[in-house]
Amino acid sequence: MGYGLCLLLALAGAGAGLWSGIWIGTKRRTGALSLEESRLSEERSRIEERKQNALKEAAIEAREEALRLRIQAEEEISRKKETLQSAEQALKVREGELEQATRQIAEAREKNERERQRLASREQALSAREQELRTLEASELKRLEEISSLTVEEARERLLQSAESSIRQEVGRLAQKLEQEVRDQAVRKARETMTMAIQRYANEHVAEISVSVVPIPSDDVKGRVIGREGRNIRAFQAATGVDLIIDDTPDAIIISGFDPLRREVARLALEQLLSDGRIHPARIEEIVEKVRRDLDVSLKEEAEKIAFELGITDIHPEILKLLGRLKFRTSYGQNNLLHAREVAFLCQMMAHDLGLDARIAKRAGLLHDIGKSLSHEGEGSHPSLGGEAAKKYGEPPQVVNAIMSHHGDIEPSCLESVLVAAADAISAARPGARRESIDVYVKRLEKLETIATSFKGVEKAYAIQAGREIRIIVNQDQVTDTDLQEISRGIAQKIEAELTYPGQIKVTVIRENRIVEYAR
Numbered sequence: 001m002g003y004g005l006c007l008l009l010a011l012a013g014a015g016a017g018l019w020s021g022i023w024i025g026t027k028r029r030t031g032a033l034s035l036e037e038s039r040l041s042e043e044r045s046r047i048e049e050r051k052q053n054a055l056k057e058a059a060i061e062a063r064e065e066a067l068r069l070r071i072q073a074e075e076e077i078s079r080k081k082e083t084l085q086s087a088e089q090a091l092k093v094r095e096g097e098l099e100q101a102t103r104q105i106a107e108a109r110e111k112n113e114r115e116r117q118r119l120a121s122r123e124q125a126l127s128a129r130e131q132e133l134r135t136l137e138a139s140e141l142k143r144l145e146e147i148s149s150l151t152v153e154e155a156r157e158r159l160l161q162s163a164e165s166s167i168r169q170e171v172g173r174l175a176q177k178l179e180q181e182v183r184d185q186a187v188r189k190a191r192e193t194m195t196m197a198i199q200r201y202a203n204e205h206v207a208e209i210s211v212s213v214v215p216i217p218s219d220d221v222k223g224r225v226i227g228r229e230g231r232n233i234r235a236f237q238a239a240t241g242v243d244l245i246i247d248d249t250p251d252a253i254i255i256s257g258f259d260p261l262r263r264e265v266a267r268l269a270l271e272q273l274l275s276d277g278r279i280h281p282a283r284i285e286e287i288v289e290k291v292r293r294d295l296d297v298s299l300k301e302e303a304e305k306i307a308f309e310l311g312i313t314d315i316h317p318e319i320l321k322l323l324g325r326l327k328f329r330t331s332y333g334q335n336n337l338l339h340a341r342e343v344a345f346l347c348q349m350m351a352h353d354l355g356l357d358a359r360i361a362k363r364a365g366l367l368h369d370i371g372k373s374l375s376h377e378g379e380g381s382h383p384s385l386g387g388e389a390a391k392k393y394g395e396p397p398q399v400v401n402a403i404m405s406h407h408g409d410i411e412p413s414c415l416e417s418v419l420v421a422a423a424d425a426i427s428a429a430r431p432g433a434r435r436e437s438i439d440v441y442v443k444r445l446e447k448l449e450t451i452a453t454s455f456k457g458v459e460k461a462y463a464i465q466a467g468r469e470i471r472i473i474v475n476q477d478q479v480t481d482t483d484l485q486e487i488s489r490g491i492a493q494k495i496e497a498e499l500t501y502p503g504q505i506k507v508t509v510i511r512e513n514r515i516v517e518y519a520r
Contacts, residue, residue, distance in 0.1 A: 235281035260328035299324025364402035
């Protein structure tokens, strides 16, 4: 019983505690709900306030935007009004201009109408006058035919013939004048070019000799050179192709020969033999051959040096050998190698001034006389031999033509060939280039003029360009144009037969017509 009561009391206490806990929790939740409701109410108030503020701001922005659009529309309307006013003013001005133009057109029409009427009346008067003139012309022509006994066609033909003759004479005089002006200008330009080239270049000259002197230490050497029964001197002369003159000249042996290259080979060989001391036929042949080979190399190097100086580096070795041999050839005292070098420089300068191919002109000028190194090895003139050698070793066609045509053997095919011929004549004819006594020179020129004046019809003859050209003036009454060729050929043949001269001489025959008129 007591146990049950205790149990009931315990259960009652537990139920009271539980209820108390539930009541307290409910109170707390009720308080929390009240706080949440108050917070939500405040949030609603704030949201409502922001909403009202936003509505006020939107209303303000809407009013501002409406005000801005209204102002913009008013400005646009104002601009359009101004544009319309300007257009109206321009239209009024244009209407005024059109009214004025309309009045002017009307006035012009009236004026044109009056002018047309005046021209019509004048045309009628002219037609009447023309008819009157035709009648008068017909009567005058009939009267002229009766007086001159010529028809109109015959008179017209005579008039045309007279006019044609007069016009032909005028055209002939004008053509002759223009031709002379062009010729004078060309000659003046050519002289200026050649003169400038000569002034810009100077070259040394040598004297032509036919003997070489070899000094010896004593006269005892002469016997060793002659050898037993003259075998040494005969072997030396046979190997070199020159003559050894061993006479009473003290301390010297003279080498005589027309070929300068052979003389040089003989001189060098004799000097080596005298220096070596062993002189016998076998040794002579050995030394001569060695000197000839060494001299060929030396001459080739000399030619290479000149070619390098001129800026020409692609010449065939065989051509260089031929060019080097010109060092020991002279013409009237002018060294042929130096002459070739001078001609190359002159061609280069003149070609540059005239706008031609200076490279081809320079090359052709350097090689123009290589045929002189072959003149004893083949038949033909040195231009033809040189041209064949140049063609064989691959020289350009312009160079070959310049070599073959520089003495007039063939016609030049390019202007560079003409320059080579001119430079060759300049180098050979300018003062000091070739040695000739003044007496011989003067006599040659006198003889040249005498030969020219000996022909019938020749009035005057002038030797010019240091005797390289003879200019002949004939009497036009005694000589016709068909006789000129015969006279020039005859003078050239007589010069070739009676004169000795370097290079060539140009024969120019002039038959001049002079017609003089006076305007009063």
